[in-house]
Amino acid sequence: SALTQPPSASGSPGQSVTISCTGTSGDVGDYKYVSWYQQYPGKAPKLLIYEVTKRPSGVPDRFSASKSGNTASLTVSGLQAEDEADYYCSSYAGSNNLVFGGGTKLTVL
C-alpha cells in the first residue's frame, strides 16, 4: 500500500515546514531506505534525500529528514518561494518492492 502523506502543507518565507510520511512496520519502520523527491508541475521528480537522512550533492542543507518508528519526516528550513512544489516519500518495502507516498503540495505563502 502507498505511504500516507498529508495532501498539503504551507509556510511563510523563512519559516520551517515539516512533511510527514507514514508507513508500516513492513516498509518505513523496517528499513533505512526512505527517500524524498521534489517535483515541479510538468517536471520529473528530483531526488532530495536518500537512506532516510542523506542528501545527494547539490541539494541545499535547508532540506533535512529523519525517521521515527513507522513515520519519516522531511523538514524544509528557511522556506523560499522556489520550494513550492510537490514532495513525495518512498520506502523499500521488502521482497524487492518499493512504495511511494501520495504526495504533499507545499505552498509558500
Added chain:
Amino acid sequence: EVKLVESGGDLVQTGGSLRLSCAASGFTFGNYDMHWVRQPPGKGPEWLSHISSGSGSIDYADSVKGRFTISRDNAKNSLYLQMNSLRDEDTALYYCVRTYCSGGTCYSRSSFDIWGQGTMVTVSS
C-alpha cells in the same frame, strides 16, 4: 549531459499492448540498475519494475507482474518495457529512471537520481 529519453507512449485500447523504450546517454548505461516508474495524472509515482545492470535480476510490482516485461540492451544503451493486457488503470506517465549510486554504493532498491521526461500511456475502451 546525463539523459534518459522515453518513447513509445500512445493511446491504446483496453487489452492491447505497447512497448516503451528508453534511450540513455551521458553515462555508462551498462553499469547501472534501471527501473520503470509510472505516475497517473495528479497522483503519486508508482514503482513498476527493476532490472540489474546485467539483466540477471528482475523484479516487478504485483500490479504489473505477468503483464509487463522489462528488458535492456546495454550495447544500444536502451531500456524497454513490454506492456500486455493493458487496463484502464495503467493510464499514466511512464518514467525510465536510474538507480542512485554514491561513494561506491548503489541504492538499487530505493533511490533514483536520473529520470526521463516521461512518455504518456493512455488506455481506454
